[in-house]
Each structure stands twice: as structure tokens, then as C-alpha cells.
Amino acid sequence: MTATGGSSPVVTVAELVGMLSLSADLGLGQPQGHLARSSLIALRLAERMGLSTADRETTYYLALLAWVGCTADSHETAGRFGDDITLRQGVYDVEIGSPAMLGYLLRRAGSGAGVQRRVRVTGELLATAGRTVREALVAHCQVTGQLADRLGFDIRMRECLSQTFARWDGRGTPAGVRGEAISLPTRIVCLADLVEVHHRRGGTRAALDVIRSRRGTSLDPALVDEFEQWGEEILDSLPAETSWAALIDADPAPHTLSAAALDAGLEALADFVDLKSPFFAGHSRGVADLAATATRCAGLPAAEVDLVRRAGLVHDLGRSGVPNTIWDKPGALTDVERERVELHAYYTDRMLRRVPALGDVAAIATLTHERLDGTGYHRALPAIAIPMTARLLAAADCYHAMTEPRPHRPAHTADEAARQLRHEARVGALDPAAVEAVLAGAGHRPRRAAGGPAGLTPREVEVLVLVARAASTRQIARELRIAPRTAGNHIERIYTKIGASTRAAAALFAMQHGLLRTLEPHDP
Template identity: 70%
Template structure:
């Protein structure tokens, strides 16, 4: 078996966007796979009414992508309406651009704030007819369009994204755009989005009823009438459990991403996820680059360096599931708020499990907040379960957070952050070698060379992993590009340092210190 991260990773654009849609689901106040199921509804319905080719392909991609911009203005939304996730969840009960929606927003205005703040926000909404909300919709469309450009998606899809909040009667955003000016893919996706929620919460009859009520206002009358005829068959055919396998199978034009194109896609996703709060701007990319530099400094092979960087780009996906009233809170968090913050790692894990091709990068990303003494989250793993890649990512994430400003504190100066990071290692929460590798990569003088436990060098850690998995000296040499004799010399030094004399003893040491990704024996 090759070292972790050495096998090429390829995923499709739909998997990448679908992964981001899972984050959007949480930001919309919906369960994961809301948008995946909406996409299946839209795509299958499009086929039922005779659409083919580019119409179906555009409908599919638009259904996954149209709502992922929902978290881009979460900071501003929370400042005006309180819990941004709760606000969006309630929008599905009213029509965008309707008097009931304005009334809903007025009721939510200034939620959680003092009376004067509530009155001021409500007065602004009424006086401007909800202008701040329209501005928010424009921001949503703009950032989603930028993501589409970065992913190289077609021009037609980008035009559809500008119509995300239009209404058939022209009373949506942009104002005056309505009727047949709206792309047929947009009209279908608007219907599918609301249908999925009402079907999930009230069944087929509720889904058909909401399309009847919104016929001619939000929804194209022809599309609504067609859904009245075909909707029951479309909804009855939805999978009862996860929609993910059906979603990927329904992709009418799969486009693979691998190598540098995959990294560019992950960078786009990371930048997009960081829009959740102004305090997170550039965070994922910064953590990823620092962790990768530390991995190189620690002597990890290129495949593991790539794993660490990709994990750094992915580790923030679950932040969309936590409201900005918590992320942007200017004071200390309550115990309940702290528990909600810790859930974001669990959400990240759940999202990434749907894209198994990401392999080790997904596994490591979900460990970003674990600590060697078991005090981290979300699983409470200890050192024995944390590979070197995860230890490096955890230390890089911690240092980067210390040097970033938050709503409740100023950023630490680099020197103070270095002291604080070493204190985490002294307390047993972070791995000392990982801390030194991170600090050295951040430009600090290191106290000792980054090394493994018992003074093992980076090369000796590599040899130990292969030895623990029953590799012969010949196989170790072949894997690492060294001679069998050199491999044997490394093994002798390893035994001397760790106080073992057998492969079993070496394997036990490696497991206890989190140096193995697997104990599966090597073939040959």
C-alpha cells in the first residue's frame, strides 16, 4: 500500500459543488441534502416535461449552486435579525418579495437586541421597503457568480445565478425581471427548492398545495401546472434515505477534477466558506499553507504534505451550521454556545464522508480540533489516534487562530502566539514536534529540530511506519528510495531510541504515538 496521499485523487465538479451545497443546507436552516433532493426533483421534473440536453444540465448545476451564497452576508444578517440560520429557515413559509415576507422580517428585526435597536431596524425596513434585504440578495448572486467563474462553469449558468431571486410577476430581484425573461432552468429550480421543504415537512399534498398558491406570483404558471400533473410521480420516486448516490448518478455532464484543478477547486470552496464571517476572511487558505509548510519542514513525503494542505482547506466547511450571533459575539460564549461551536467539526466530518475519494484529506480535516490529551472535539480523540498529519494541522490551526482578530479579542502578536502555542504543547494538548514545525514555518526560531517522539527523525518515522506494517528492509528501501542496508541501519537506530527489539514492539510504539495511518500489512 502506498503512503497516504500518494494515490491521485479525482472527484467531479458536481461532488465539489454538492459538498458545498451541504454547507449551504445548514446555513439555510435545513437538514443536509435539502439541496441534493431539490436537485433531484428539479432534474427529474425537467425530464418529465420534455427538456433535454443543455436545459437539463443547466437545471442540475443550478439547483446545486444557486443557494450556496446564502451565508455570504451572514454577518450583516445577524446584526439586523439575530440568528441568521433561524431567519432563513422561516423564509420558506413566505414568498420572497411579498408583503408577508416584509412582515416576517419586521417581526424578526433586531432579534436578541435591546428595544431601541429592534425599533430602529424595523423602522429602516418599513421605510425603505426592505432595501437592505434586496442588497443582501444582490450580494448572494454576485458571490455565487464569482464561484461559478472560478470553477469554469458555463456562461448560461452564470446568467441564471443572477436570476435566483426573480419572480414570475416581476416583483423579485432584480426588479422588473419576470415572465419568460427568466431562464426555464431558474423557473424549475425556484419551484424545486420550495417543493422539497414542504414535501419533507408536510408530504406530497403540501408540496402540490404550495405550488398552487404561488402559481403566477413567484412561480411560472405553466411550470406550476405541469408539476400539478407530474409532481406526485416525481416526489414518490425520491430515495427514502440519502439522496447522495442518486444525485451523482443524475449528473448529465460529469466533469472530473484532479491534480492542480482539484486544488484550485478546493481553494475556491475554502475562500467561499470563509465568507461566513469577516473574522474568517482568508483563514482556511492561511491554515492550509502554514500546515503544509510545517509538514515539509517536518520531512513528511510530498503525498502527506498535499493531504495536510487539502485538509486545511476543508476543515472550515461546517462553520455554516453555527449562527453568526455566536461566531461574531463580542463577549465570552456560554456553555451552550460553546457546544454549538464544537458541532462545526462534526458537520465538517459528515459533509466530507459523502466524498470518500478525498480520502486522507477528509479524515485529517475532521481532526483539526482534536487534542493529544483528549480535550479536543468532536470525537475527543487522544494522541494514539492522531497521525502526524492531524497533529500538524491542529497546531497550525491553533497558531493561526491566535494571530487572528476575533469579535471578543485582539490578535496576539507573533511572539505572544509562539509562547501560547508552546504552552499548549507543555500542557499536553498539542504535539511538541508539530508545534516546533509550525513555529519554524511561521518564522520563529525553534528550540530544537522538529522531530518525532523519542527523538526519531522524520526519516526514522517513515521507516517505523513501514516496519510496523511488516515491510521487509528491501520493501522499505524501495518505498523510500534508499538501499536495504540503509533501511537496516535506520531500523537499528529506531530500536535503540524507542527501547524495542521486535517489529511488534515497534508497531505498539507507533500506535501509541499516533504515527500510523493504518496497520494493514504491505503486500510483497
């Protein structure tokens, strides 16, 4: 169900958390859908073991949430081991807390850095027996716990998350937590996460071989035995390709988010995404708020203001798929690195479109990096395909990013950012009206009156959109709940302001100024 007018999209907790798990998949160096499949494996094992509904629900969500903290220390990880995504991908081949794990880290120490840096990182690992890595695991658990709190999960979820890196033999993190002191959902999720990767890579036998090799060390022996009994049946029943639909259908206790809870959830996602690099701290929320203010300044309806803010919160959801060796690089990017950066918009698109109710949000968020002259990414769309809402978000993103420090430059002053933004409008990359609305929203004096194009009011923009889609005067009146005569007066004023006398000319004006989110005709 998609929101229209003043309504709010209907989104479930499973869809919101599932969408975040897709971002975590990228950060783990796994295909999107890894955590969804892990959740199904964990849930089906829990069902066969006869766990209660409450335990099954905890297991289901824990599998989606347990690893989302992996990007929280990406900046520090990249500084010590190079490409943070490649590092995490390789961890599935060694046992956390084992000598093999330490050996793996030592081989990766200082990757991509000079000899002195490699020697220093290696020395620190040996001298502290990997203390910095353990500290990173603690940080991971802390931020996932905070996220769970913000998403409305109970205290038990936070307790389970704090044990994500515990081992059955007590040699994990937190130190000394062992055996049945580790919650059963946590033990199941850790097994399922490992099984999914090795099953995908080498089939059922490979998955069973790996968990047998860790029986009694990191994994609960009884759970390994249970999985040996049920594993083939569980794995054979998994969907062949994507597990998204199966994941949502499997939710043991579906909960729908209210409009306020959805906004709070999207804010939590935005803050979490920005943990990817200290240079991004507060970026998504700042862009969202500025874009919403600019949308009001541009004279767009209140429903569009809410939509743009939500799109701003999630416009960089795909950043987790790009390593911090690129995001935090102090120098110029190579062509290959730039292509990888541009992929994050594609990843964002893929994640958001998994949730049909967020279709309108996705349609704006995924155009944030497009430009009117066709030089943007990831689709290089022409101006006519970019609605005004997306033009406003793009300008807000540019302005806000300019006022933040980046690895290759200090933050611009507000005046410097304003000059640069107006330059982008002059050369045809950004929409001039959107730029002035953003600058007005940021506290600058705009060079033209705020409001819609040609001085249209918010109501006139709504009418123009309906006219462009071939709605009759009566249909416009019924849609907007106004008298037909009032609708007719609006149409006359609009035609005067935009210098048009026909519906076709009005439609062309609306498309030229990005006022149409779609080109679909109005239903009779």
C-alpha cells in the same frame, strides 16, 4: 478511489459541488440533503419536459449552487434579525418579495437585541421598503456567480445564478426581470427548492398547495402546471432518506477533476466558507498554507504535505451550521453555545465522508479540534488516535486563529501566539514537535531542530511506518522502490535513533508520535 503515495484523489465536479451544497443546507436551516433532493426534483422535471442535455446539466448544477451564497451576508443578517439560520428556515413559509415577507422580517427585526436596536432596524426596513434585504440578495447572487467562475462553469451558469431571486411577475431581484426573460433552468430550480421543503414537511399535497398559491406571482404558471402533471410520479421516486448516491449517479455530464483543479476547487470552498464571518476571512487558506509548511519542517513526505494542505482548506466546512449570533458574539459563550460550536467539527466530518476519494483528507481535517489530552472535540480522542498530520494541522489552526482578531479579543502578536502555543504543548494539549514545526513554519526560531521525531528523516519516517505495520525488509524495499540492503540500513538507523530493538517497540514509538494514520497491517 483514495490517493496513495504521490497520487491524487479522483473527485468529480458533482461530488465537490454536492459537498458544498451540504454546507449550504445547514446555512438554510434545512437537513443535509435538501439541495441534493431539490436537484433531483429539478432534473427529473427537466427530463419529463424534454429539455436538452445542456439545459439538464445547467439545471442539475444550478440547483446545487443557487443557494450556497446564503451564508455570505450572515454577519449583517444576524446583526439585523438575530439567528441567521432560523431566519432563513422561516423564509420557506413566506413568498420572497411579498407583503408577507416584509411582515416576517419586521417580526424578526432586532431579534435578541435591546429595544432601541429593534426600533432602529424596524424603522430602516419600513423607511427603505426592505432595501437592505434586496442588497443582501444581490450580494448572494454575486458571490455564487464568482464561485461558479472559480469552479469552471460557463457564463450561462453565472447568468442563471444572477436571477435566483427573480419573480415571474417582475417584483423580485434584479428589478424588472420577469416572465420568460428568467432562464428556464432558474425557474425550474426555484420551484424544485420550494417543493422539496414542503414535500418533506407535509407530503405531495402540501407541496402542490404551496406552488399553486404562488402560480403567476413568483412561479412560472406553465411550470406549476407541468409539475401538477408529473409531480406525484417525481416525488414518489425520490429516495426515502439520503439522496447523495442518487445525486451523483444522476449527473448528466460527469467530469473528473485533475489534481490542480481539485486544489483550486478546495481553495474556492475554503474562501467561501470563510465568508460566514468577517472574523474568519482568509482563515482556512492561511491555516492550510501554514500547516503544509509545518509538515515540511517536520520532515514528513511530500505526499503528506499535499494531504495536510487539502485538509486545512476544508477543516471548517461545517461552520455554516452554527449561527452568527454565536460566531460573532463579543462576550463569553454559554455552555449551550459552546456545544453548538463543537458541532461544526461533526458537520465537517459528515460532509467530507460523503466523498470516498477524500477519505484521507477527512481523516485529518475532522481531527483539527482534537487534543492529545482528550479535551478536544467532537470525539474527545486520546493521543494515540491522533496522527502527526492532524497534530500539525491542529497546532497550525491554533496559531493562525490566535493571530486573527475575534469578537471577544484583538489579534495576538506573533510572539504572544508563540508563547501561548508552547504553553498548550507544555500542558499536554498539543504535540510539542508539531508546535515547534508550526512555529518554524511561521518564522519563529524553533527550540529544537526541525525534522521528524528523534531526528528521523522523511525517508526514515516512511520506513518506520511500514515497519510498524509488520512489513518485511523486502516488502519495504519493493514499496519504496529501493534496494533491500538500503531498506535494512534505514531500519538499523531508525532503531538506533528511537532507542528500539523490536518491531513492537518501533510500532509503539510510531503510534506515540502520531505517525500512523491507521493501524492496519501492511498487506503481504
